[in-house]
Amino acid sequence: MSLLHRIEHAGDALAWHGDMPTLGRYTAGIAGEKFFREIMENGKFLGTICPSCDLVYTPPRLYCEQCFAQLEEWVEVPTTGIVETFTIVHLDMDGNRLPEPRVMAFVHIDDTDGGFVHFLGDVEPEEICIGMPVEAVFKEPGERQGSILDIAHFRPR
Amino acid sequence: MKEHVYESVYLRSKDFEEGRVLFETWDPNTHYAWDAGIAIGRYLQGLKAGQLIGRHCPECGRVLIPPRMFCESCFCATDHWIPLQDTGTVITFSLCYVTWDMIRLEEPLIPAVIEIDGASTGMGIMHMLGDVDPDAVEIGMRVQAVWKPAEERTGSITDIVHFKPVE
Numbered sequence: 001m002s003l004l005h006r007i008e009h010a011g012d013a014l015a016w017h018g019d020m021p022t023l024g025r026y027t028a029g030i031a032g033e034k035f036f037r038e039i040m041e042n043g044k045f046l047g048t049i050c051p052s053c054d055l056v057y058t059p060p061r062l063y064c065e066q067c068f069a070q071l072e073e074w075v076e077v078p079t080t081g082i083v084e085t086f087t088i089v090h091l092d093m094d095g096n097r098l099p100e101p102r103v104m105a106f107v108h109i110d111d112t113d114g115g116f117v118h119f120l121g122d123v124e125p126e127e128i129c130i131g132m133p134v135e136a137v138f139k140e141p142g143e144r145q146g147s148i149l150d151i152a153h154f155r156p157r
Numbered sequence: 158m159k160e161h162v163y164e165s166v167y168l169r170s171k172d173f174e175e176g177r178v179l180f181e182t183w184d185p186n187t188h189y190a191w192d193a194g195i196a197i198g199r200y201l202q203g204l205k206a207g208q209l210i211g212r213h214c215p216e217c218g219r220v221l222i223p224p225r226m227f228c229e230s231c232f233c234a235t236d237h238w239i240p241l242q243d244t245g246t247v248i249t250f251s252l253c254y255v256t257w258d259m260i261r262l263e264e265p266l267i268p269a270v271i272e273i274d275g276a277s278t279g280m281g282i283m284h285m286l287g288d289v290d291p292d293a294v295e296i297g298m299r300v301q302a303v304w305k306p307a308e309e310r311t312g313s314i315t316d317i318v319h320f321k322p323v324e
Contacts, residue, residue, distance in 0.1 A: 018189055020187040028178070033178060037179070
């Protein structure tokens with residue numbers, strides 16, 4: 001009996017069942033580790049500077065994407081930025097409707113050449129626009145775990 | 158361009174367990190079901206019922222076990238099911254003193270290919286021999302299936318415990 005054939009009795013469908021152990025661990029890396037620990041411990045963002053290309057990377061990089069130089073100069077960068085682009089999400093990863101839509105945005109961090117995707121909060125979706133100034137809202141220090149979710153969201157400022 | 162050698166960091170399980178590095182875990186659900194197909198599905202149902210079955214090729218007339226829906230020799234569809242005996246002849250065997258995961262054994266496992274009575278010459282299944290002195294095993298030895306009790310059979314090749322010499 002194949003699964004392509006109509007099954008009339010449950011016992012007719014013969015298949016082997018199994019599981020493959022596939023637990024993965026993804027580390028933040030050397031630069032990511034420093035970045036997330038600074039968020040967790042001090043609620044601040046760090047960046048790295050490439051002096052020859054005049055670039056400030058945040059999240060910090062260990063090497064310059066333009067000239068491949070090793071980046072050794074670390075700097076504190078603002079926890080504010082502007083909305084570069086955004087989208088309003090109505091469905092979860094499984095395609096189920098969310099109770100409330102969530103807003104995701106790419107936030108360009110002030111005084112840097114970088115930024116990252118995060119949630120926008122404390123704002124009505126219709127008020128959001130590209131170029132909107134926002135600031136990071138951190139979780140309480142005791143709730144932070146060294147993850148990007150230690151930032152609760154960004155909100156208008 | 159200046160060349161750089163970046164420092165490597167070697168991580169051990171302890172570094173994760175003791176929280177010395179930041180990391181995300183990902184544990185995807187990888188449960189799978191592998192369809193046995195028409196011929197093997199019916200074969201496994203036969204095993205559950207305590208019966209070996211083969212499949213007949215109308216071109217070459219061979220009776221194939223394990224059964225398949227086409228003849229690999231004639232490339233034509235096989236046409237009907239044939240019940241077979243659960244006795245046969247050892248056509249090759251091995252005395253295995255290590256397990257698949259390389260643990261040394263005092264008493265050998267004896268995998269063998271058994272030509273099943275009622276199937277064509279050379280048509281056999283691989284199984285284990287048991288209830289036998291390893292030194293007494295030989296090619297041509299007559300053997301019969303030792304079945305699990307009906308209520309313990311699940312529709313698997315292990316519904317046969319092993320083959321033992323015919324008394």
